[in-house]
Amino acid sequence: MQSKLVSVQDATKTIQSGSKLTIGGNTIRRHPLALVREIIRQGIKDLTLYVWVAGIDVDMLVGAGCVRRVEAAYVGMGPLGLASNVRRAIQEGRIEYEDFSESSMLARLRAAGMGLPFLPTKVLMGTSLADHASHAKPIICPFTGEQLYAVSAAKADVAIMHGYYGDQYGNIQWPLLRDSDDIDTVIAKSADRVIVSVEQIINPQAVLTNSTMTYIPHNWVSAVVETPFGAHPGSCDGIYDPDMKHLEIYSEAAKSDLTFKKYLDEYVFGSAEEFDYLEKAAGLAQLLSLRVNR
Amino acid sequence: MTEYTLNELMAVNVAHQLRDNEMGFIGVGTGGRAFTMAVGLPIVAARLAQLTHAPNFTVQIGTIISPDLKKIPREFTQSTLTSWPTAARIRADDNLDMFVKGKVDVGFISGAQIDQYGNLNITAIGNYIKPKVRLVGCLALPEHQAFAQRTFIITDQNSRTFIEKVDFVTGVGWNVNGKTRKDLNLPGGGPTFVFTDLAIFDFNAEGHRMQVASIHPGVTPSEVQEKTGFPLEFPKNIPVTTVPTAEEIRLIHDEIDPENILLKY
Numbered sequence: 001m002q003s004k005l006v007s008v009q010d011a012t013k014t015i016q017s018g019s020k021l022t023i024g025g026n027t028i029r030r031h032p033l034a035l036v037r038e039i040i041r042q043g044i045k046d047l048t049l050y051v052w053v054a055g056i057d058v059d060m061l062v063g064a065g066c067v068r069r070v071e072a073a074y075v076g077m078g079p080l081g082l083a084s085n086v087r088r089a090i091q092e093g094r095i096e097y098e099d100f101s102e103s104s105m106l107a108r109l110r111a112a113g114m115g116l117p118f119l120p121t122k123v124l125m126g127t128s129l130a131d132h133a134s135h136a137k138p139i140i141c142p143f144t145g146e147q148l149y150a151v152s153a154a155k156a157d158v159a160i161m162h163g164y165y166g167d168q169y170g171n172i173q174w175p176l177l178r179d180s181d182d183i184d185t186v187i188a189k190s191a192d193r194v195i196v197s198v199e200q201i202i203n204p205q206a207v208l209t210n211s212t213m214t215y216i217p218h219n220w221v222s223a224v225v226e227t228p229f230g231a232h233p234g235s236c237d238g239i240y241d242p243d244m245k246h247l248e249i250y251s252e253a254a255k256s257d258l259t260f261k262k263y264l265d266e267y268v269f270g271s272a273e274e275f276d277y278l279e280k281a282a283g284l285a286q287l288l289s290l291r292v293n294r
Numbered sequence: 295m296t297e298y299t300l301n302e303l304m305a306v307n308v309a310h311q312l313r314d315n316e317m318g319f320i321g322v323g324t325g326g327r328a329f330t331m332a333v334g335l336p337i338v339a340a341r342l343a344q345l346t347h348a349p350n351f352t353v354q355i356g357t358i359i360s361p362d363l364k365k366i367p368r369e370f371t372q373s374t375l376t377s378w379p380t381a382a383r384i385r386a387d388d389n390l391d392m393f394v395k396g397k398v399d400v401g402f403i404s405g406a407q408i409d410q411y412g413n414l415n416i417t418a419i420g421n422y423i424k425p426k427v428r429l430v431g432c433l434a435l436p437e438h439q440a441f442a443q444r445t446f447i448i449t450d451q452n453s454r455t456f457i458e459k460v461d462f463v464t465g466v467g468w469n470v471n472g473k474t475r476k477d478l479n480l481p482g483g484g485p486t487f488v489f490t491d492l493a494i495f496d497f498n499a500e501g502h503r504m505q506v507a508s509i510h511p512g513v514t515p516s517e518v519q520e521k522t523g524f525p526l527e528f529p530k531n532i533p534v535t536t537v538p539t540a541e542e543i544r545l546i547h548d549e550i551d552p553e554n555i556l557l558k559y
Contacts, residue, residue, distance in 0.1 A: 074431040075430070110387075125481065
């Protein structure tokens with residue numbers, strides 16, 4: 001096994017403008033936000049996003065003008081309500097957007113992970129989703145003759161995701177107790193390349209002796225990055241809760257282009273790297289208060 | 295006479311419709327009033343059913359299967375959800391497979407718009423491509439409406455929500471543009487009840503149009519019609535919604551939701 005441990009900057013540099021990107025996590029939980037902030041700093045634009053139940057990750061990229069098109073089952077801020085940057089961008093026609101349900105978006109990502117052009121689904125029957133989707137077409141089952149929809153593979157160039165622990169080779173492990181409401185393994189399989197940020201790089205020996213905890217093996221991974229509190233201001237389940245104080249600052253700022261530009265200037269462009277961001281956005285005392293008691 | 299809140303009245307009536315050995319599906323991740331309707335109220339109803347007529351009714355909340363409803367978290371945060379004692383936490387992709395296969399008995403859902411056939415919209419108000427108001431998307435609402443054996447719609451009622459035709463069909467009720475569930479090859483049972491702050495509705499046998507099942511105490515039929523954007527069918531003798539018993543209210547206050555977290559908004 002070869003080391004794949006790189007800096008946030010070097011990992012992000014490999015993402016081209018115009019790429020198709022898929023992102024792990026769920027609403028305000030365990031998104032790779034350190035990588036997202038670096039994408040914004042590096043001025044990577046024109047991205048197409050294939051996501052499942054997304055949140056602040058997509059909202060931040062859309063608010064920073066990095067996105068051309070989104071295909072998703074949801075983009076929202078969980079208990080904080082709507083994702084305002086995304087809402088405004090859709091209402092003003094600044095991004096293309098295609099809706100799918102949770103199982104049909106899952107089917108599209110799975111198809112990509114299986115090397116198939118499409119998978120069949122029943123869920124779109126009768127919905128307006130089917131009327132508008134360019135990636136769903138009616139088909140007849142060749143065995144039973146029943147009506148179905150084919151949904152096309154959502155094949156990304158790059159997957160980015162935030163994991164709990166990993167070794168330098170890119171073996172990513174989950175903890176004993178976690179929130180399982182995500183499809184990170186499906187997302188990892190769907191893309192040509194996978195970049196994973198983790199809370200902590202651990203000793204490879206610890207992986208070898210606990211190998212059933214590895215949910216993304218090193219041979220799926222192109223680069224691994226260590227980003228403590230890398231999902232901030234979202235949560236990393238089992239390790240820290242969401243930073244509601246900063247999320248409220250974020251949600252308030254996201255309500256207009258002007259205030260969100262100020263937010264980005266202060267917290268993203270105003271921080272040369274992630275440690276600067278964490279100090280500015282939260283500070284050590286606040287970060288430590290978010291830790292989950294175990 | 296037992297005192298009760300409107301949320302308690304709704305929760306008790308939802309509970310009465312739950313059956314022993316069924317599995318209900320409750321979503322996660324909303325706040326305020328939306329949390330009460332989509333998460334809090336169904337949890338109270340499920341636990342009340344367990345404590346009364348349906349001891350083996352279970353729920354799944356997102357990917358959490360059969361959490362211990364004796365130990366409902368006192369606040370819903372990432373860490374309390376993650377450490378809630380439960381039979382299983384399965385992966386979301388496995389969870390959706392079982393849903394699509396028809397393994398959910400009761401789906402609890404809500405929406406920004408609903409029409410007379412129980413079609414729901416949570417995606418966009420106005421034109422889809424350039425909407426007047428963009429909402430959250432779809433989540434698993436299409437799955438609930440397509441695959442659950444029964445869906446219970448829980449929502450506040452006004453003439454902006456209850457309309458003739460939804461702007462966007464996120465989830466299919468009984469009829470879309472003249473096509474029935476059978477025409478559309480949808481395997482689930484479709485919407486069964488609509489519980490609102492004014493009344494309870496079901497769907498008539500012939501055309502599957504929404505009709506009044508009962509009206510809450512103190513509410514008039516004309517008020518219900520006024521807050522509905524399509525003509526409603528009323529039974530000849532309109533039943534009054536069953537009010538909670540003293541024991542049901544005691545269970546909610548003392549055992550299920552002592553700190554009023556689930557029915558607060």
